[in-house]
Amino acid sequence: MKRIAVFTSGGDAPGMNACIRAVVRGAVYHGLEVFGIRRGYNGMINGDIFQMTSHSVSNIVQRGGTILKSARSKEFMTPEGRQKAYGQLQKFGIEGLVAIGGNGTFTGATLFFDEFGIPTVGAPGTIDNDLYGTDYTIGFDTAVNTALEAIDKIRDTADSHDRIFLIEVMGRDSGYIAIQSGIAGGAELVMVPEVLTPISEVVNILQQGFTRSKSSSILVVAEGEEEGSAKEVAEKISKMMVGQDLDMRVTTLGHIQRGGIPTAYDRILASRLGLGALEGLMNGEKNVMAGVINNELVYTPFRDTIRLPKPINEDLLRMVKILSV
Amino acid sequence: MKRIAVFTSGGDAPGMNACIRAVVRGAVYHGLEVFGIRRGYNGMINGDIFQMTSHSVSNIVQRGGTILKSARSKEFMTPEGRQKAYGQLQKFGIEGLVAIGGNGTFTGATLFFDEFGIPTVGAPGTIDNDLYGTDYTIGFDTAVNTALEAIDKIRDTADSHDRIFLIEVMGRDSGYIAIQSGIAGGAELVMVPEVLTPISEVVNILQQGFTRSKSSSILVVAEGEEEGSAKEVAEKISKMMVGQDLDMRVTTLGHIQRGGIPTAYDRILASRLGLGALEGLMNGEKNVMAGVINNELVYTPFRDTIRLPKPINEDLLRMVKILSV
Amino acid sequence: MKRIAVFTSGGDAPGMNACIRAVVRGAVYHGLEVFGIRRGYNGMINGDIFQMTSHSVSNIVQRGGTILKSARSKEFMTPEGRQKAYGQLQKFGIEGLVAIGGNGTFTGATLFFDEFGIPTVGAPGTIDNDLYGTDYTIGFDTAVNTALEAIDKIRDTADSHDRIFLIEVMGRDSGYIAIQSGIAGGAELVMVPEVLTPISEVVNILQQGFTRSKSSSILVVAEGEEEGSAKEVAEKISKMMVGQDLDMRVTTLGHIQRGGIPTAYDRILASRLGLGALEGLMNGEKNVMAGVINNELVYTPFRDTIRLPKPINEDLLRMVKILSV
Amino acid sequence: MKRIAVFTSGGDAPGMNACIRAVVRGAVYHGLEVFGIRRGYNGMINGDIFQMTSHSVSNIVQRGGTILKSARSKEFMTPEGRQKAYGQLQKFGIEGLVAIGGNGTFTGATLFFDEFGIPTVGAPGTIDNDLYGTDYTIGFDTAVNTALEAIDKIRDTADSHDRIFLIEVMGRDSGYIAIQSGIAGGAELVMVPEVLTPISEVVNILQQGFTRSKSSSILVVAEGEEEGSAKEVAEKISKMMVGQDLDMRVTTLGHIQRGGIPTAYDRILASRLGLGALEGLMNGEKNVMAGVINNELVYTPFRDTIRLPKPINEDLLRMVKILSV
Structure with a gap:
């Protein structure tokens, strides 16, 4: 793999920029060429794609939002949309993707791989912490x-x-x-x-x-x-x-x-997950989400992150009761 | 004047605690006895009144809200309510009041003075900055x-x-x-x-x-x-x-x-106005609000703060237009 | 066990108040009487001990520092000091202790148990995160x-x-x-x-x-x-x-x-550890520290928290290198 | 005047970006062409000058530091340095300058005007609030x-x-x-x-x-x-x-x-002063600093801002004494 691209999709979350930075700097470190895609799948379809360097991600680790912008794409849900997107990636020679987002994003990536064989590794970016396969999601803290x-x-x-x-x-x-x-x-x-x-x-x-x-x-x-x-x-x-x-x-x-400036926790988690997703992609992972469980990096298949519910910690609910005595 | 009391009334505003502290510490400095009244005019009616010392206001300059609590009082709007309040103040030997609040508070204080001769000096505490007689109110910044x-x-x-x-x-x-x-x-x-x-x-x-x-x-x-x-x-x-x-x-x-931790500006303004209200009261002021206009301490009659509108700075509206070009 | 006491010792850390609150509220919830000791072992020696209720810990979850104050005690390092401390605890009928602090605190508690049989369960309160037996300490985040x-x-x-x-x-x-x-x-x-x-x-x-x-x-x-x-x-x-x-x-x-307002993470961790330490003490634990490892509450003997080093995560050091490319 | 330039010089201060934004947006609003000079007088000497538009200053009002960077220039203190700077301004057709900085900056601007006739209007950017001619400087709050x-x-x-x-x-x-x-x-x-x-x-x-x-x-x-x-x-x-x-x-x-995110006060003051400096320059002002005194925009000659001391408010010192009783 020589050329990869990174994008953010779905609702934005603080720490997405730290994650983008980790993907880009990791790619530079490992000698890959790395591209950014603006506005998620919409930008992939429209070719809103540009090469990124170490400098592209200077001074963004502390910013909320996402410099790559985000959107939900109806067009990518159609075979025609995905065909166009594939054409654009071909044009730029992009062989693999890092997708920062949630289950909507991962569903699209799974379809895309089945049709065109472009592998995606995901990083969980959503404030809701509702994704199976990671203790916490980027933006939650x-x-x-x-x-x-x-x-x-x-x-x-x-x-x-x-x-x-x-x-x-x-x-x-x-x-x-x-x-x-x-x-x-x-x-x-x-x-x-x-x-x-x-x-x-x-x-x-x-x-x-x-x-x-x-x-x-x-x-x-x-x-x-x-x-x-x-x-x-x-x-x-x-x-x-x-x-x-x-x-x-x-x-x-x-x-x-x-919105808001990401906390230390979110910046570190986002950095680990961005680097983890990139290195997973380099090592042949596909259709999986990078997560951190019990402080270890793990990869969970998209089909599980999509299908499995994330249970709430009932101990914490018990605590509310005791502490408000 | 030997004994005074301080209270907060109407909507709470960040900086009210800094203002209370200035009244109390100022009173101690000038050799007066100082009492706190809880929940505004309601506490005055119910005798929820207690002596305060330097220590009573330690470590509150940075707290939002008001340690004296606040309330709007319907009962004080009646002659019977004010009669009860006067009885309580008599019991405690309180000869003058510092009221931190807005025009509702000042209207009550004016009636009270007309009926019972207890003088009040006000300090403008409201986030809205809608009081004539001061450039800024406590809590606005x-x-x-x-x-x-x-x-x-x-x-x-x-x-x-x-x-x-x-x-x-x-x-x-x-x-x-x-x-x-x-x-x-x-x-x-x-x-x-x-x-x-x-x-x-x-x-x-x-x-x-x-x-x-x-x-x-x-x-x-x-x-x-x-x-x-x-x-x-x-x-x-x-x-x-x-x-x-x-x-x-x-x-x-x-x-x-x-809510929230008051800014430096609000804490300083609140301190100046609290001290200014107290020293005004000691110097015979009554039915006036302490304010800061052009960085000078001034006293404005309650009848003017109640009656006169506070104009908005139209230059600032012009700026919005230019800066969003 | 009917009566327990809680104290903070060593350097203060944000979240200690949330921990105190959890101990006190937990004790009230479980029907125990709970006392606070001021200034750590010094207060234990001097009898600076007072009964606490649910109200004693209202509105402190968000405060930095410790309402029980903290100190390092030289006197408790002497047998005479510990003898005095034991006398005071006897006077108040205190049968068990929750100590919020670090290894200095836990060393003292171990000696104290050996001599007088009063059991202590610890909660790790230090910003440095240098304690074996927990992923993170109170105040670190x-x-x-x-x-x-x-x-x-x-x-x-x-x-x-x-x-x-x-x-x-x-x-x-x-x-x-x-x-x-x-x-x-x-x-x-x-x-x-x-x-x-x-x-x-x-x-x-x-x-x-x-x-x-x-x-x-x-x-x-x-x-x-x-x-x-x-x-x-x-x-x-x-x-x-x-x-x-x-x-x-x-x-x-x-x-x-x-100093400073504790983060969400520290308040939750402190609450879990405070409650965990209390419930451990109630269940017969002694000379152990409550910790959270991989999101589970665990108890580690003081002798291990004191003896064993806490390794640094070298993956994170590798990340610094890659991300600064 | 058709073309002007803006730069920041001396120590950076939070709010400088809001000031740059006001100069640029104001220039666009009034139909002028506006250039940015990087690193103060050094950039003027080296021709590090670029045209700015409304978009150049999007999303910077909340950023600390200065997007135009800042520096102290020894070379500009020499006639040769100023000659070079004049040559560069000539090349770009720049007829007037807005300088955001302190007395060092204004001293240079005065010399430059005497030698080459390029007028400068200043805006006071320094956290120390040590400039005569304005109640507060940009960054102080x-x-x-x-x-x-x-x-x-x-x-x-x-x-x-x-x-x-x-x-x-x-x-x-x-x-x-x-x-x-x-x-x-x-x-x-x-x-x-x-x-x-x-x-x-x-x-x-x-x-x-x-x-x-x-x-x-x-x-x-x-x-x-x-x-x-x-x-x-x-x-x-x-x-x-x-x-x-x-x-x-x-x-x-x-x-x-x-450093840090500028407060509301600093962003508003910086916006007023940036716009005020620009509009002053358009109206023929030169060798003056825009300031806000008693909430009014005023222009003070550089020779006064440089020469006259700014007295401290002794009332505030008196307050420290009373409030710490």
């Missing part, structure tokens, strides 16, 4: 710390006014951000998609708080929570506690969780 | 920097995906947070309550951006904007640009703007 | 991120002036902070106590940088580096590169690395 | 907040160990950073070059602290302090308090104060 800073700020105002706050964090199918930011933020309760929390239990916890004269309470709600969004949960609570003097507010953190 | 950090994070993801973002910041009657965070954040447009921005102009600016191939745009919208909330503005834009391929998102920053 | 923020800031000015910066970070016997902050900060070289880096190699790397027209370079030096402090390393470099136009500066980060 | 964050972190560890810390901040001739970060950080004492603080007074304050059982003390020392560096001050204190059990540490913050 930063997103948790961003959510945590917001919780810390909101606790200041919650305490000053003796209020209950419901804070909605990202995680459509996964409660990881909610649990970690909730424990770290000293939340009284964390509601996640993986575990059913009936509203009656929420009301119980709030009542107990009143009894112990807690002056304020923080509830962290993952956006994919079964009982609904934080706003809907708040409305259900209000209905069940009608007649009581509740001062309750709802805040949805939203897109700030996607 | 921190709120602007909090909004700015959020804008910086969102720009990462906006750039990565070539998106338009509408970001709603606090400021029901005032565009100060919107303008300052918008200029500092490099926003393409800022919409404030003080100036009418027709949706057609917004659409124009977005169109021009497309023409100059700007890949992403940030619009900052104050919550009191005449065209509606950021969500409503986004809907109006969508209607006028129907048929165009708009990737537009809305984020409401919400309560994170009220 | 925060210290790395603090060092990283400093490196990011220095890179701004290094780039603007085309300068070489030597940045000295903490770690007397351990290069963990240096390696992690160095990789995350995009350093050109990291010098650690565990691996010999001859000055000639440093000079080589700087020369190669010039050849590739790198305009600035960052070298991260652990304080325990064999070639000396960052200042001494800089002097040695200057001597070997005499005649070349070197613009080189040295910065020692110092005590800022010990 | 960020530097104060950086120093403050460090003080906050150090207070955590000072409190945990009951220690005295001497913290040295930047400011060779000016105590502005020391005073502002000291007040905001709740320091017990601030030592600045402008005011003599005998060591005996420092010792007095520490003794008083002991008497009032203050458990820790923070002293902020400006690097230009007459009694010497923080290290020397600490040695003098130790000598005078010999025999007492002092646990005293010294930390020098160093270059971290030059």
